[in-house]
Amino acid sequence: MNNKTLASNLNVLDLFCGCGGLSQGFIQAGYNVILGVDFDEAALQTFKYNHNETQAIKADLSTDEAFLDIEKNIGSKNVDIIIAGPPCQGFSLTGSRDINDSRNSLYLAVVKAVKRYRPKAFLIENVPGMATLYNGKVKEQIINTFQDLGYNVTVTDRPLLAADYGVPQMRKRMFFVGFQKDLGNFEIPNPTNTPETYVTCEQAISDLPSLEDELGKENDYYPVDPQSDYQKMMRINADTLYNHTATKHTEYVKSVISQVPEGGNYKDLPPGVGESRKFNEAWTRYHSKRPSRTIDTGHRNHFHYKYNRVPTIRENARLQSFPDDFVFLGTKTQQNRQVGNAVPPLLTYNLAKQILNQLQSSEKKNNLAPQEYQVSTSFE
Numbered sequence: 001m002n003n004k005t006l007a008s009n010l011n012v013l014d015l016f017c018g019c020g021g022l023s024q025g026f027i028q029a030g031y032n033v034i035l036g037v038d039f040d041e042a043a044l045q046t047f048k049y050n051h052n053e054t055q056a057i058k059a060d061l062s063t064d065e066a067f068l069d070i071e072k073n074i075g076s077k078n079v080d081i082i083i084a085g086p087p088c089q090g091f092s093l094t095g096s097r098d099i100n101d102s103r104n105s106l107y108l109a110v111v112k113a114v115k116r117y118r119p120k121a122f123l124i125e126n127v128p129g130m131a132t133l134y135n136g137k138v139k140e141q142i143i144n145t146f147q148d149l150g151y152n153v154t155v156t157d158r159p160l161l162a163a164d165y166g167v168p169q170m171r172k173r174m175f176f177v178g179f180q181k182d183l184g185n186f187e188i189p190n191p192t193n194t195p196e197t198y199v200t201c202e203q204a205i206s207d208l209p210s211l212e213d214e215l216g217k218e219n220d221y222y223p224v225d226p227q228s229d230y231q232k233m234m235r236i237n238a239d240t241l242y243n244h245t246a247t248k249h250t251e252y253v254k255s256v257i258s259q260v261p262e263g264g265n266y267k268d269l270p271p272g273v274g275e276s277r278k279f280n281e282a283w284t285r286y287h288s289k290r291p292s293r294t295i296d297t298g299h300r301n302h303f304h305y306k307y308n309r310v311p312t313i314r315e316n317a318r319l320q321s322f323p324d325d326f327v328f329l330g331t332k333t334q335q336n337r338q339v340g341n342a343v344p345p346l347l348t349y350n351l352a353k354q355i356l357n358q359l360q361s362s363e364k365k366n367n368l369a370p371q372e373y374q375v376s377t378s379f380e
Contacts, residue, residue, distance in 0.1 A: 010032060011034045011077055011078055011079055011080050011081070012031045012032065012033040012079075012081045012083060013074070013079045013119075014033055014037065014083050015037050015084035015110060016061065016087070017037060017043075017056065019046040019328065019341075020036060020050060021320070021342030021345050022123075022125065022348050023047070024322065025343070025346065025352050028345060028349045029353045030356065031081065033051060035056070035057065035070065036051070036055070036056040037056070037057055037070060038058065038059075039060055042330035042337075042338065043337075044056050044057075046327070057073055062106055062108075066109070067112060070113075080120050081120065081122065081355070082113050082117065082121075083122070084122070085124070085126065086109065107142070110124060114146065114151070114178070120359060121178060123175060123177050123352075124142075124177075125173055125343050126174055127174070128159035128172050131174055142176060143176070150180060151178035151179060152180075152186070154176070154177045154185055157188075160175065162347045163199070165193065165346060166230075166350075167346050167347055168230065168319050169292045169295060169344065170292065171294045171295065171347075183362040183363070184361075187354065189351060189354040192350065198290070199291060200287075201289075201290065203229075203230050204318045205311075205319070206227050206231075207222060207225070207227045208222075208244055208315060209223050211244070211309065214246075216245040216246055216312070217244075218242065218243065219242060221240070234318055237323065242327045243312065243328050244312045244314035245332075246309050247300075257283070258308045260284075260303060261285065262306075263287035263305075265283050265284040281293065284302050284303065286302060286305040292319045295316050295320055295339060296340045297336060297339075297340035298340070313328055313336065316340070320339055320345075321346035321347070322339070322345055323345075
């Protein structure tokens, strides 16, 4: 196994690419990602650093100028797959079959791209709340819009749980996947894991330095060999440990953290302790024998299952299934935002692999001349 993807003739355009979680999964599955587009400069720097054969541009996808920039960078290349993770803030409804309202400009960017490039397939990722927004009318509207463009659209009937696909995290996300109508309907891939075989926090990060007595360094070494198959997979191409530095806590904060039991939260603290932070995710300590809670864009609500500190960037990246040779750039705040906003690459990989398999199957079924798609085994 290695990180070099196997040959594929499928070109991918990644809109709202962030640091590249979606792209990472598609690259691992053997696709050729030709361009990433986002407006976050720090995230783009991380994207470009880790996908050095892929271009990335800063553009406001709510504007027509963004598509001129995309055209300049893509040139005459075909776009076979479009992937995107647009935010849904400010979504407005104008009718059951149309999302062409200016307030929906970020989703409209995906519609414009699909209409322009007519890809074989597209994948849109979003938060579970999208399914019920405006009593489900937004979901219906998105489906109808792409159906009118000539696509069969499959929506996850329930949000996919990352832990079901080998990610050590109880993160839920929903996906819209569209196929050109002559290529059939997308089928959601079967889970690879069950609750009995979920990858746990301990299996994910126990090989990393404790940082109990030091803050660590941006470029460090591994103190022990991999302790689990998951750790072996994360370290396969890495000989240097990046982004594993601790946050300096006050003695008071460390004292409060020390009183949170494994798997517990602020509700388990004694009366009068930790009074300043009382909300669902506050003072939450991970459990070593379970996947983590959803990694967010901050870093001060969750704690290591064993040590009295918040997780490092690398620990959160591991819990998101980013391999260790994926380096995050920018300030710590920017790095935390990049990790928290990303789609877990291993979850994406399973979806990307399924798209490949179905494209090849559909082309054979329709007596088309199928391209020789080959699925990478980098994540297996």
